[in-house]
Amino acid sequence: MASRLAAALRTVLGAEELPWRLRAWDGSEAGPAGAPVLVVRSPVAVRRLAWAPGELGLARAYVAGDIDIGGDVYATLDALGAVTRLSSSDAFARPTAREWLGLARTAAALGAVGPPPAPPPEEYRRARRNRLHSLRRDAAAVSHHYDVGNEFYALVLGPTLVYSCAVWTDEGTGLDAAQVAKLDLVCRKLGLRPGMRLLDVGCGWGSLALHAAREHGADVVGITLSEEQAALARQRVAGAGLEERITIRVQDYRTVDDGPFDAVSSVGMAEHVGRSGLPTYVAALHDLLAPGGRLLHHVISWSAGETSWDDDTFIARYVFPDGELISLADTVAGLEKRFEILDVEALRRHYALTLRAWVDRLEKHWDTAVALTSEGRARVWRLYMAAAALSFESGKLGVNQVLVRRAGGAPPPLRRTDWV
Numbered sequence: 001m002a003s004r005l006a007a008a009l010r011t012v013l014g015a016e017e018l019p020w021r022l023r024a025w026d027g028s029e030a031g032p033a034g035a036p037v038l039v040v041r042s043p044v045a046v047r048r049l050a051w052a053p054g055e056l057g058l059a060r061a062y063v064a065g066d067i068d069i070g071g072d073v074y075a076t077l078d079a080l081g082a083v084t085r086l087s088s089s090d091a092f093a094r095p096t097a098r099e100w101l102g103l104a105r106t107a108a109a110l111g112a113v114g115p116p117p118a119p120p121p122e123e124y125r126r127a128r129r130n131r132l133h134s135l136r137r138d139a140a141a142v143s144h145h146y147d148v149g150n151e152f153y154a155l156v157l158g159p160t161l162v163y164s165c166a167v168w169t170d171e172g173t174g175l176d177a178a179q180v181a182k183l184d185l186v187c188r189k190l191g192l193r194p195g196m197r198l199l200d201v202g203c204g205w206g207s208l209a210l211h212a213a214r215e216h217g218a219d220v221v222g223i224t225l226s227e228e229q230a231a232l233a234r235q236r237v238a239g240a241g242l243e244e245r246i247t248i249r250v251q252d253y254r255t256v257d258d259g260p261f262d263a264v265s266s267v268g269m270a271e272h273v274g275r276s277g278l279p280t281y282v283a284a285l286h287d288l289l290a291p292g293g294r295l296l297h298h299v300i301s302w303s304a305g306e307t308s309w310d311d312d313t314f315i316a317r318y319v320f321p322d323g324e325l326i327s328l329a330d331t332v333a334g335l336e337k338r339f340e341i342l343d344v345e346a347l348r349r350h351y352a353l354t355l356r357a358w359v360d361r362l363e364k365h366w367d368t369a370v371a372l373t374s375e376g377r378a379r380v381w382r383l384y385m386a387a388a389a390l391s392f393e394s395g396k397l398g399v400n401q402v403l404v405r406r407a408g409g410a411p412p413p414l415r416r417t418d419w420v
Helices: 002-013 041-053 055-064 073-082 098-109 133-144 148-159 173-189 207-214 227-239 273-289 312-318 328-336 349-366 366-372 377-392
Strands: 021-023 037-040 067-069 197-201 219-224 246-250 261-267 290-303 340-346 398-407
Touching: 002 021, 002 037, 002 041, 002 098, 021 173, 041 055, 041 098, 055 067, 055 312, 055 377, 133 227, 148 349, 148 366, 173 207, 173 290, 173 349, 173 398, 197 207, 207 219, 207 246, 207 261, 207 366, 219 227, 227 246, 273 290, 273 328, 290 340, 312 377, 328 340, 328 377, 328 398, 349 366, 349 377, 349 398, 366 377, 377 398
Parallel strands: 021 037, 197 219, 197 261, 219 246, 261 290
Antiparallel strands: 037 067, 290 398, 340 398
16 A cells, blocks of 8 residues: 555655655555655545645645654655745646546545545635735634634744744744734834834734833734734732733734834744735725834845745645745835835744744653644644645745834934844
């Protein structure tokens, strides 16, 4: 069975040589000796590949537990990247009609013929009648990713509850210290002073709002589309005794009407905006800022082609529905239409370290993570974070803090001494 599976996977991957050693459900093995092991637990995995030959079929099989990784997740994904363009929308070959027929014959030979298996429950099913980036559709997409249990996120992220790239002094800094350093860096780049009003767009569980109020004396409005995030953020604010300084709302940035703010932070939120939504996003945040006010735009960038988006990929179906990554050049060009650019800082290597720390926490507490959500959800997070770490390390993904200001007000600093 393993040799038949190997032939089918070579077709799916468009590769002459298999990147893994396969172990089939009958105990047989095939593939290069010493290669990372991929365990095929069930004929259903073959049926998934026959109906969705490519990344989506493989992802569904992994999330459902029909296939498993026999060792180190990074080695397994790195082997895949050696024969495909990992994290690219055209990473997998498009089988020809003849090749697809071969896959069907393999499925028949392995006893895997049947209707398409139902996708795992963790797969996002959007209502196509809602317009892309409408208020309702964006709220549903955000809820899919963030409303999976605050305890699960606390387990993976650690006590800081920060779900974005940390800033590391070196590899030994440690996740928690690196996240606190990132929060303070954002506040210093924004030039926060006591009494200033900060709008934190995509505030998550309130970590930046708490730091800005407690350490820099700011008055903060934090907004999120996640009900679960908002509930825990409010609890943390109350526990810190900062209810008069911090307000947490479930609100879309496009509906905020109580500006102006002295500063705006957008950390790890613009990935949900997409290329088409960037002009609206830039205009809205510009209008919410007072003259001379600064915006800190912290966002992942795409460096591996024209666009990152394909609706039939693992990321689109399981992780960030309707999300899109664009290049740093396009991001800066969009911001520059309304703002003056003050500073750009690349943090690519920092995010690789952050993601590896998150994966490490997840794997160390795997049984608890599964109990808090589901095995499928834990598999989704493990796969996406490990693959993302490799993509940051290879340079296919970047992450940048772009500091901009609205015209007017006090002049910007001559040098970066406020934050460097």
